Amino acid sequence: MVPAKIFILTGAGVSAESGLSTFRDKGGLWAEYRVEDVASLAGYERDPARVLEFYNLRRNSHRDVRPNPAHVALGQLQRAWAGRGGEVTICTQNIDHLHEAGGAENVIHMHGEIGKVRCHDCGDVTAADGELSLALGCGACGRIGGLRPHVVWFGETPLEMDTIYEKLAAADLFVSIGTSGAVYPAAGFVAAARSGDIETMEINLEPSENAFLFDAARYGKASEIVPAWAAELIGQM
Numbered sequence: 001m002v003p004a005k006i007f008i009l010t011g012a013g014v015s016a017e018s019g020l021s022t023f024r025d026k027g028g029l030w031a032e033y034r035v036e037d038v039a040s041l042a043g044y045e046r047d048p049a050r051v052l053e054f055y056n057l058r059r060n061s062h063r064d065v066r067p068n069p070a071h072v073a074l075g076q077l078q079r080a081w082a083g084r085g086g087e088v089t090i091c092t093q094n095i096d097h098l099h100e101a102g103g104a105e106n107v108i109h110m111h112g113e114i115g116k117v118r119c120h121d122c123g124d125v126t127a128a129d130g131e132l133s134l135a136l137g138c139g140a141c142g143r144i145g146g147l148r149p150h151v152v153w154f155g156e157t158p159l160e161m162d163t164i165y166e167k168l169a170a171a172d173l174f175v176s177i178g179t180s181g182a183v184y185p186a187a188g189f190v191a192a193a194r195s196g197d198i199e200t201m202e203i204n205l206e207p208s209e210n211a212f213l214f215d216a217a218r219y220g221k222a223s224e225i226v227p228a229w230a231a232e233l234i235g236q237m
Contacts, residue, residue: 005086007193039154044148070177117148121146124141187210
């Protein structure tokens with residue numbers, strides 16, 4: 001039976017093939033900084049200039065990346081499903097915009113977006129292409145020096161959780177792509193899906209930490225496995 005509504009969770013494994021590294025990688029930008037110093041509220045309050053410096057480097061590393069075949073395939077799947085009255089919800093733990101660049105729409109960025117800034121005081125969120133600085137002011141409240149990256153740091157609650165659980169509960173199929181299965185609350189989505197008798201599937205380079213919870217799995221490069229899987233689904237419609 002072809003699922004009418006599909007909920008897809010994506011993680012770092014999807015964007016890794018586009019050249020973006022994560023804090024788990026042994027090399028790269030994260031290896032030069034302590035996570036607690038640059039990816040926590042305490043670190044920001046202690047040394048905001050250092051945090052902004054780090055995220056300016058991250059923003060620069062995102063500028064030239066391009067969507068890979070996995071991003072493009074998910075965008076195609078979403079459009080194909082919508083064209084026949086179905087729905088594909090894409091929820092990502094990634095802060096890049098590669099899903100959108102690959103053609104997806106209404107992507108839920110539960111960990112925020114690298115291309116936006118948020119006022120630490122009033123909470124206003126705006127797009128920002130330039131470098132972050134303590135000299136910048138908030139367009140909403142006017143405060144100088146309070147703009148932080150619009151990303152979820154360790155210890156903070158992910159964004160749009162009510163919408164996520166609503167969409168997940170309404171799905172016929174839950175698919176986790178390129179995730180470690182170690183970061184909560186996202187790692188708990190498969191258990192929530194199983195409790196609602198929703199079919200589950202993992203697509204990953206290798207089994208995740210919670211791989212045993214999935215009904216089905218496919219392993220290999222996301223850029224190869226995801227397009228093949230999406231093509232199969234579209235062919236079944």
